[in-house]
Amino acid sequence: MTLEAYADTIVPGQKRFADDRAIAGVSTGGGAVQAGALELLQWDATGIHEGLDDLVRLVNEHALAYAAERRLTPDPTVPPFVALDYPDRAALIQRLTTPGHPEKEFWVLLSLFCNMAFDSAAHLNTAQAMEDGHPGLEAMGLSMPDADGLWRFQDYSYRREFARLHPDTTSTGSPA
Amino acid sequence: MSTTAERTDVLVIGSGFGGAIAAYHLAAGGADVTVLERGPWLESKEFEHDYKLGSSYTRAFDFTVGDGMSILGGNCVGGGSVVYFAAMPRAPRFVFDRQGSIGRRMWPQAVSRDTLDPWYDRVEESLSVTRQDWNDVSYAGGLWAAACNHAGRTANPLAVAIDNTKCVNCNWMMAGCRFEAKQSLLVNYLPAAIAHGARIRPLHEVQHLSRTPEGSYRVHYNVVHDDDYRLQAGSGVIEAKIVVMAAGAGATPVILQRSEAHLGTMPRAVGRYFSGNGERLNTAIIDEAKAAELFGLDRGDGLAYAANQIGKGPTVASWDRLDGSLPEFSRYSLEQLYFPPGLGTILAQVPGATGPSWFGKEKKEILKQWTSWLTIFTMIEDDNEGVFGPPPATGNAHRISQQMLGRGNLRYEPTKNTLGAWAASDAEVKEILEKDGLAKVMPWTNDLVGAYTVHPLSSCRMGDDPHTSALDDSNELRDHPGIFVTDGSSVPGALTVNPAMTIAALAERAMPGIVRAAQSRGISVTYGAPAPDGSTSGRSRVLPLLPSARG
Numbered sequence A: 001m002t003l004e005a006y007a008d009t010i011v012p013g014q015k016r017f018a019d020d021r022a023i024a025g026v027s028t029g030g031g032a033v034q035a036g037a038l039e040l041l042q043w044d045a046t047g048i049h050e051g052l053d054d055l056v057r058l059v060n061e062h063a064l065a066y067a068a069e070r071r072l073t074p075d076p077t078v079p080p081f082v083a084l085d086y087p088d089r090a091a092l093i094q095r096l097t098t099p100g101h102p103e104k105e106f107w108v109l110l111s112l113f114c115n116m117a118f119d120s121a122a123h124l125n126t127a128q129a130m131e132d133g134h135p136g137l138e139a140m141g142l143s144m145p146d147a148d149g150l151w152r153f154q155d156y157s158y159r160r161e162f163a164r165l166h167p168d169t170t171s172t173g174s175p176a
Numbered sequence B: 001m002s003t004t005a006e007r008t009d010v011l012v013i014g015s016g017f018g019g020a021i022a023a024y025h026l027a028a029g030g031a032d033v034t035v036l037e038r039g040p041w042l043e044s045k046e047f048e049h050d051y052k053l054g055s056s057y058t059r060a061f062d063f064t065v066g067d068g069m070s071i072l073g074g075n076c077v078g079g080g081s082v083v084y085f086a087a088m089p090r091a092p093r094f095v096f097d098r099q100g101s102i103g104r105r106m107w108p109q110a111v112s113r114d115t116l117d118p119w120y121d122r123v124e125e126s127l128s129v130t131r132q133d134w135n136d137v138s139y140a141g142g143l144w145a146a147a148c149n150h151a152g153r154t155a156n157p158l159a160v161a162i163d164n165t166k167c168v169n170c171n172w173m174m175a176g177c178r179f180e181a182k183q184s185l186l187v188n189y190l191p192a193a194i195a196h197g198a199r200i201r202p203l204h205e206v207q208h209l210s211r212t213p214e215g216s217y218r219v220h221y222n223v224v225h226d227d228d229y230r231l232q233a234g235s236g237v238i239e240a241k242i243v244v245m246a247a248g249a250g251a252t253p254v255i256l257q258r259s260e261a262h263l264g265t266m267p268r269a270v271g272r273y274f275s276g277n278g279e280r281l282n283t284a285i286i287d288e289a290k291a292a293e294l295f296g297l298d299r300g301d302g303l304a305y306a307a308n309q310i311g312k313g314p315t316v317a318s319w320d321r322l323d324g325s326l327p328e329f330s331r332y333s334l335e336q337l338y339f340p341p342g343l344g345t346i347l348a349q350v351p352g353a354t355g356p357s358w359f360g361k362e363k364k365e366i367l368k369q370w371t372s373w374l375t376i377f378t379m380i381e382d383d384n385e386g387v388f389g390p391p392p393a394t395g396n397a398h399r400i401s402q403q404m405l406g407r408g409n410l411r412y413e414p415t416k417n418t419l420g421a422w423a424a425s426d427a428e429v430k431e432i433l434e435k436d437g438l439a440k441v442m443p444w445t446n447d448l449v450g451a452y453t454v455h456p457l458s459s460c461r462m463g464d465d466p467h468t469s470a471l472d473d474s475n476e477l478r479d480h481p482g483i484f485v486t487d488g489s490s491v492p493g494a495l496t497v498n499p500a501m502t503i504a505a506l507a508e509r510a511m512p513g514i515v516r517a518a519q520s521r522g523i524s525v526t527y528g529a530p531a532p533d534g535s536t537s538g539r540s541r542v543l544p545l546l547p548s549a550r551g
């Protein structure tokens, strides 16, 4: 649940069900969680799968400290990070990933993979993910590949001369 | 004791531009050549259109996070040429007179645009480099050119190593070119080298060198697991009379650092003066209505642009600031680029964000406009401020992911010169693209993984001054005769344009000298091979081939 909340802070989505606590619900459409962030994070290919329990523990410790600092009383029925509102989750992640924070590298890495679940579905075959309506690839507007799973674009150019060439250009197209 | 060691005349480390060119000329000249390459050997049909970890998109490249600078490079037979965008401009004339912060010319006296031009000619011939036509320019390039023109600038379709008759504008160049349109080294120098007997061993990662009592070198390698590069599948040693190092600017100095215990003191400049070629990316989010209104853009189906996904890497650049009369650190080029989702998108920041700029609610909103993104790549003159720390246990990084991602020991703290140049180029991109409301622009953040380069250079550079250059002007490692470096690490500094053309030309230029060194070590080899496809027009301008023809 904590990891879901973290992933949802990176790329937020809409709640999956009415009392979905992990997802803050600040955005419409699927976010990193719906895009499969957990699946990607838990895959051993990423190399961060073994450290996830530690990251969960740590981010919850940071959340407790953050809550104390802001005099917030976190709901004890959910992990402390999940108990934070979206702006506080975001503020905490901003703090953890700021240059100079001793754990910055871990949080950047975790954020990177959460983002990749959404923007490239790195745990799925891309053509298949497109066909299955992957929320991230779809939201970004990627077009469907050809039947063989490869992309080709017949139309790719305005075919217009748009500007003057730099006067110092060689005949083969390099700076003189 | 060394009777079991394998032997070869010449051992080449890495199969990118520096490695492939050396392997070809030496093999064609008759030497016994072995190439050790850390990455896999992929065929065109293995170049997949797939972002899934473990597909060619991650197998064939490598992302090394450092402290203040991260490097993206090739990791396969063919090296960076397999994953690159094939923009192949020559470096402008003023580059060779750069001083950087050392206060005197960084380049060896022997190298200038004039002396390098014949070697550039040869590379153009070998890799079929051609100038794009406006008809070849992608929508993104066209839009960038229109914006430049609108802001009173010039714009140039780039010289590229792409066979446009085969290109389908899929924009998957970083995963390797499935359609063999990209003229990577897999279709010219490497097959020609193999035809002349060179042997290429993929998944062989060189760790260090040591010396034999006779003055030859022993090259120590690990075999890397086929799928999971974190695992090792054995190790070995090969003995060679000549070693050509071409593991790339992020790896060559690390191998040399690790070799210091065996070879003796390395020149001071090994692992210093690293340059990221001054790179930086700006993301513009195009207002589609404005693009239509200002330039009359129309893709024929009601869309003005929305074409970020379509095309082939950079096609158009603005060179107005490549003016040699301007002071150093104020010259740069601005190039339209395609950068795929995945590793990079996270670094794009939301223009005018009220909350976090690289993640979160507002970031998701700009991701939804991804097809209307236009990415501008700046290449400024940086200050060679990168320094490599102690080498990791193996290779040049501690590997985190099965493929692609690792942590290296490069430290990069940009100086005022670099920061100023970035700021000036950012301001100009903004000025051009925000004019009349065409777009909203923000540079990528350096806060997450530091600055980011796909053009690592200079970590083992050539020069005339032993204090600030690891190589002499023949690319030989100072005090270690028989070791040559021909990759991007030999280039003295940032080039203000894409570097592969210059790396390749410098490697070509180094070849006659390396052949002479090989001959003096008893290797039966001659210099004079034509371009890989047999053409010789470039060659005739390069070198008089008969002793009697020498001036």
Ligand SMILES: Cc1cc2nc3c(=O)[nH]c(=O)nc-3n(C[C@H](O)[C@H](O)[C@H](O)COP(=O)(O)OP(=O)(O)OC[C@H]3O[C@@H](n4cnc5c(N)ncnc54)[C@H](O)[C@@H]3O)c2cc1C
Pocket: B013, B014, B015, B016, B017, B018, B019, B036, B037, B038, B039, B061, B072, B073, B074, B075, B076, B077, B078, B079, B080, B081, B083, B084, B085, B086, B087, B088, B174, B204, B205, B206, B207, B246, B247, B248, B249, B251, B252, B255, B313, B314, B395, B396, B454, B455, B456, B486, B487, B488, B489, B498, B499, B500, B501, B503
């Ligand atoms: C996405 C991308 C796009 C690019 N686009 C362009 C472009 O359009 N134009 C341009 O000019 N440049 C471009 N470049 C940069 C260009 O690819 C490099 O500048 C060029 O490839 C560098 O050549 P090199 O010989 O120095 O090293 P590389 O081509 O990087 O070759 C080094 C090789 O050594 C191997 N290696 C590393 N360590 C070891 C070891 N220990 N043992 C054995 N082998 C090892 C690597 O796997 C690699 O194959 C791009 C790069 C990237 C990543």
